[in-house]
Amino acid sequence: TQLLEQSPQFLSIQEGENLTVYCNSSSVFSSLQWYRQEPGEGPVLLVTVVTGGEVKKLKRLTFQFGDARKDSSLHITAAQTGDTGLYLCAGVYNQGGKLIFGQGTELSVKP
């Protein structure tokens, strides 16, 4: 059974603070995706990482894929209230196949 452990499950911070969300598995992914989901909406794709050691930046968000392709992290610099939402990592174990999601990190950024 392929499992993705995401941590922390909940995070409440003040505007301007930095944070990191982790996604770990004992299995190797062919790729990993990060999504953000707001209440009443479907997940929206933020980034896809494919190569071990890959780092991608999206404005204040930095995504890293572990060298062994078993883990990933999302770092947000100087969080804003608009960053509030559910962050989901999803692993892909074969091309074109199903996504295996972590349980999500509920982020609340307070003004």
Add this chain to the structure above:
Amino acid sequence: DAGVTQSPTHLIKTRGQQVTLRCSPKSGHDTVSWYQQALGQGPQFIFQYYEEEERQRGNFPDRFSGHQFPNYSSELNVNALLLGDSALYLCASSLRTFIQYFGAGTRLSVL
């Protein structure tokens, strides 16, 4: 360009009833995947359809069935509804890749 559309947005059923949810993929996409998301959890893969056939299936009972039509749209059917089937049902479409785009979902409540 319309994204993934799902209908209905909300649905209330009673135990034992049957339900059909519908999904129209993003223009140009040929693969549809269905996920179940319980409150406070990450989405769980139900099944994936490609060329009108079920290509992969997650760990869901036979009460969950689906169909894909020649125009690539899809339906998810759930028979003999249980209270535990209450969830957000998400449809995602893709074009022969692992990058999946999600609809806003159908919120199903079973009373």
